[in-house]
Amino acid sequence: MPIITGAKVIVTCPGRNFVTLKIETDEGVYGLGDATLNGRELSVASYLTDHVIPCLIGRDAHRIEDIWQYLYKGAYWRRGPVTMTAIAAVDMALWDIKGKVAGLPVYQLLGGASREGVMVYGHANGTTVEDTVKVALEYQAQGYKAIRLQCGVPGMASTYGVSKDKYFYEPADADLPTENVWNTSKYMRVVPELFKAAREALGWDVHLLHDIHHRLTPIEAGRLGKDLEPYRPFWLEDATPAENQEAFRLIRQHTTAPLAVGEIFNSIWDAKDLIQNQLIDYIRATVVHAGGITHLRRIAALADLYQIRTGCHGATDLSPVCMAAALHFDLSVPNFGIQEYMRHTEETDAVFPHAYSFADGMMHPGDKPGLGVDLDEELAAKYEYKRAFLPVNRLEDGTMYNW
Numbered sequence: 001m002p003i004i005t006g007a008k009v010i011v012t013c014p015g016r017n018f019v020t021l022k023i024e025t026d027e028g029v030y031g032l033g034d035a036t037l038n039g040r041e042l043s044v045a046s047y048l049t050d051h052v053i054p055c056l057i058g059r060d061a062h063r064i065e066d067i068w069q070y071l072y073k074g075a076y077w078r079r080g081p082v083t084m085t086a087i088a089a090v091d092m093a094l095w096d097i098k099g100k101v102a103g104l105p106v107y108q109l110l111g112g113a114s115r116e117g118v119m120v121y122g123h124a125n126g127t128t129v130e131d132t133v134k135v136a137l138e139y140q141a142q143g144y145k146a147i148r149l150q151c152g153v154p155g156m157a158s159t160y161g162v163s164k165d166k167y168f169y170e171p172a173d174a175d176l177p178t179e180n181v182w183n184t185s186k187y188m189r190v191v192p193e194l195f196k197a198a199r200e201a202l203g204w205d206v207h208l209l210h211d212i213h214h215r216l217t218p219i220e221a222g223r224l225g226k227d228l229e230p231y232r233p234f235w236l237e238d239a240t241p242a243e244n245q246e247a248f249r250l251i252r253q254h255t256t257a258p259l260a261v262g263e264i265f266n267s268i269w270d271a272k273d274l275i276q277n278q279l280i281d282y283i284r285a286t287v288v289h290a291g292g293i294t295h296l297r298r299i300a301a302l303a304d305l306y307q308i309r310t311g312c313h314g315a316t317d318l319s320p321v322c323m324a325a326a327l328h329f330d331l332s333v334p335n336f337g338i339q340e341y342m343r344h345t346e347e348t349d350a351v352f353p354h355a356y357s358f359a360d361g362m363m364h365p366g367d368k369p370g371l372g373v374d375l376d377e378e379l380a381a382k383y384e385y386k387r388a389f390l391p392v393n394r395l396e397d398g399t400m401y402n403w
Ligand SMILES: O=C(O)[C@@H](O)[C@@H](O)[C@H](O)[C@H](O)CO
Pocket: 038, 171, 211, 213, 263, 313, 314, 315, 316, 317, 340, 390
């Protein structure tokens, strides 16, 4: 059995910050885990270095479940994004080691492939409806079967999800938080126009998604859902903040538009009531922020009882290590829905060489043993950490609002 002999945290910034845990064993096999928490990266780096790694040395790397329980119950201060991201990184690295020792890709250890490939969605965004539809047509031409639509709001200087350079949307854009301004009624007027124009241009054989990004009240979300029903959205994401899981019942009472939530969830407890009351259709929790592959399988198993499918978060601030782990999970999980795929930059891909691939709207993790992703430490060392914050959001009268 491979004994953990050491572990280290590698922080690198090839255009944006990534935190990676590398666990080494006495058999010379090592594993990688993504530990990136956008805008709070160093808190997870410290949690791992100062509070987790000392407890790992000398343990049997094959004991993934026992180590998971040790780090979860042993923390005493359970749950939360920092703790669960740190646990996720350890979990991913241990699955990577187990696969490498077994000579199998991780999805084979999770029960094997349940499908030929993983359907992904890309991000089409633009300042106007026309710009956004034009980019969506480019994604359709590249073979994407699912496309997320985000456009600017007339009269608003900026809004979530619309980037200057179209393809590489990076929200952590400044040394201190950028201040965005928001107007719900202007937003609620433009989104139905966007979906109408997109359906006219792209037709009905492509899934169209939208991320509300926590900005509506439940009744506003119900109204927007109703307005979009004629255009058959694949899902409306983060319709309203989900601390109050019950709030989604109000949305459900007004619209059949499918609901997705959970990219900021970090444990099954964040989603339990949403799932058991069938208040959502897709759970967006990710490998890197929800306790790793081990815990995400538990969330997916509960969701499966209620015909809720997975729709894992996959933005550029989740590293290629997380992407690789997510694809192994996606290929195997029975109630798979869709996987978000925001391409990383070439700089990032060079630091994290990987076996996963994209073709015709689908992805596959590859068949290399373990997760099939590596980290070029020499290259990573060239990219110093650079503090970057996510934006904040205010209403036009200055009231702090959800971002
Ligand atoms: O659905 C999404 O991809 C977004 O919600 C993300 O871009 C999110 O804003 C970032 O991951 C936050 O770091």
